[in-house]
Amino acid sequence: MNLDDILAKAKSAPRALCEDELVFLLSLTNEAETQTLFAAARDVKLRTSGKGVNLRGIIEMSNVCAKDCFYCGIRKSNTNVARFRLDEDEILRAAQTCIDLRYGSLVLQGGEIESDAHTTFIENVLQKITRMSGGKLGITLSLGEQSEETYARWQCAGAHRYLLRIESADPELYARLHPAGHDFERRKNCLRLLRKTGYQVGSGVLIGVPGQTLPQVARDILFFAEMDLDMIGMGPYIPHRDTPLGADAALTPALAHRQLALGLNMIAVTRLLLHDVNIASTTALQALAPDGRERGVLAGANVIMPNVSDVTHRKDYRLYENKPALDENSEQSLAALVRQLASIGESINWDTRGDSPHFAMRQHA
Ligand code: 5AD
Numbered sequence: 001m002n003l004d005d006i007l008a009k010a011k012s013a014p015r016a017l018c019e020d021e022l023v024f025l026l027s028l029t030n031e032a033e034t035q036t037l038f039a040a041a042r043d044v045k046l047r048t049s050g051k052g053v054n055l056r057g058i059i060e061m062s063n064v065c066a067k068d069c070f071y072c073g074i075r076k077s078n079t080n081v082a083r084f085r086l087d088e089d090e091i092l093r094a095a096q097t098c099i100d101l102r103y104g105s106l107v108l109q110g111g112e113i114e115s116d117a118h119t120t121f122i123e124n125v126l127q128k129i130t131r132m133s134g135g136k137l138g139i140t141l142s143l144g145e146q147s148e149e150t151y152a153r154w155q156c157a158g159a160h161r162y163l164l165r166i167e168s169a170d171p172e173l174y175a176r177l178h179p180a181g182h183d184f185e186r187r188k189n190c191l192r193l194l195r196k197t198g199y200q201v202g203s204g205v206l207i208g209v210p211g212q213t214l215p216q217v218a219r220d221i222l223f224f225a226e227m228d229l230d231m232i233g234m235g236p237y238i239p240h241r242d243t244p245l246g247a248d249a250a251l252t253p254a255l256a257h258r259q260l261a262l263g264l265n266m267i268a269v270t271r272l273l274l275h276d277v278n279i280a281s282t283t284a285l286q287a288l289a290p291d292g293r294e295r296g297v298l299a300g301a302n303v304i305m306p307n308v309s310d311v312t313h314r315k316d317y318r319l320y321e322n323k324p325a326l327d328e329n330s331e332q333s334l335a336a337l338v339r340q341l342a343s344i345g346e347s348i349n350w351d352t353r354g355d356s357p358h359f360a361m362r363q364h365a
Contacts, residue, residue, distance in 0.1 A: 003033060007040040007272070014275035015225055022218035025269045029261065034268075041268035041300030048276040049302045052347050054354025056105040056140060057098035057308035057330070060317040061086045065111025067144070068179050069167070071206065073240040073318045074111055080242050084313050085110075088125055095129045097308045097330050098137065102350045105138030107163070107305055112144030119150045123157045130158030138353035140202070145186060148193045155197055161355075162194045163202040163233050168209070169223030170216050177209065177245070191227055200359040202231030202278070208262045209237045210245065217262075221270050224277075230356035231303075232270055232277055235284030236263035238320035251321050260288040264299045271300030276357040278303050287322040293337075294344050303354065306333050 001024045009016050017025075028034050062085040063074040074081055086094070091108070098106040106129070108122070122143065129139060140161035141154060151162070166187055168174045174184040194201045205220045224232055236259035239246030249255075263285055271279055280303040281296025289295070293304055308330045309317065315326050325333050341348060 003028075003036060007036065010272040011040055011044055015273060017273055019215060019218050019222065022221055022269055022273065023214045025272070026214050026217055026262070026265050028265060034261070034265065037265065037268050037272075038299040041271040042298060044271050044275055045279075045300045045302055048357055049278070052302075052349040053297055053341060054105065054278070054303050054349050054352065055103040056107045056138065056303065056305045056354075057094070057101065057103040058107045058109055058305040059086070059091060059094040059098075060110065060307070060309040060313065061091055061108055062110035062113070063313075063317050064113060066114065067112045067182065069182070070177050070179070071209070071237060071240070071243055071245040071320075073242060073320060074316075075243060078242045081318075082316050084316055086310075086313070088121070088128070090310065091125050092128055092132065094308050094310065095132060095137070099133055101308075101330065101334055103306075103308075104350065104352045104354060105140065106308070107140040107142055108159075109142035109163075114144075114146060114150075119146070119153060123153050126154060126157035126159055136353075138355065145190045148197065151190075151193055151197045151199070155199060159199070161200040161202065161231065163204070163231065164190055164194065165204045165206075165233065166191070166220075166223065168205055168212070168216070169220045173209070173212060173216060176211070177206070188227075191229075195228075200230040200356050201227075202233055203227065203229050204232050204234030204280075206237045207234055207266050208259045210249070217266065218269075221266075221273055224270065225273060228362070229274075230277055230359040230362075231280070232274070233280040233282055233303075233305075234263075234266065234270075235282035236260060236288060238284055238287055238322060240318070240320045246321070256288045260285060260292060260295075263288070263292075264295055267296050267301050268299040274358070276361060278354070278356040278358075280305055283307070283324065284320065286324045287320065290324075291340060294340050294346070297341070297346055298344060304337065306330070306337055 281301035285292030
């Protein structure tokens, strides 16, 4: 296979690559070749999404979770975590921080809980955030699997984007990463319900899970295309010692290097296949290298989600080891980010919602 030919084809139209070509691109490790790959992805990003990075302040609102994912630090069975739930005032304060810092959008993320009380609590919070921001702030939810009715109520209350990672699009790998009771088909169906309800729909996967093959990773990207997603949020797997999958694994420099490299290739290849979706350069990249998120932008991502949670609870929202910025407040995080983005010649789109261009295209199709 010839790298330049594949990149030229990928740039000429979305969805132009087959599984073998995706695997070929994902497997690149040579520095000159990966730089060529990233430059091609960045070209596509510039063409479809314009210059600049869109921000979403992420509010980690609760680590109480009914799920027990084998890789996740806040899984239900981890008794080494102090559980917390922010109350309404704390969430609204964080939302105000997003407005004050001119982020344009926020993400409300938390452990997966399904109950009437939870649905109503979130609904009230959403109504208040919408009012506070005069309806201008983009609001994304990342609150897991819910009923169609709950998704609809939250949308009526002001949310317009929803992130629900499929974690792996391969049902067998999904089953290896989750205990009984976690249902791949239900999760996939939730993505369909979100679409039907009218959200901009985002999903993503864990990259580089032990035992995962590159064809599986390539098929994850094909799944994004098949589901016609608007947004992608994905990150390299990072072991957490209090989990079944991470108990015997250490995050060595060699592992960090490999995971970062695969995570960056994944962003670039996803951009090259899907073209006009929003792609986040996620915190997991920053956990692997201090400049991980900037490198994600250089590989074709156009969204960054800085943490706006109060520092009191950050240490209790450790999904994986090495989670950065545990003792940094929102203003400090932002100042560092602005500096780091400027150092790679990137700017921030302040006070803009930064909706997915793909979603806009679908609305007009
Ligand atoms: N490494 C990387 N990402 C993780 N997540 C959970 N645990 C880990 C881990 N060990 C991700 C999941 C989830 C998101 C909120 O965090 O993909 O969807």
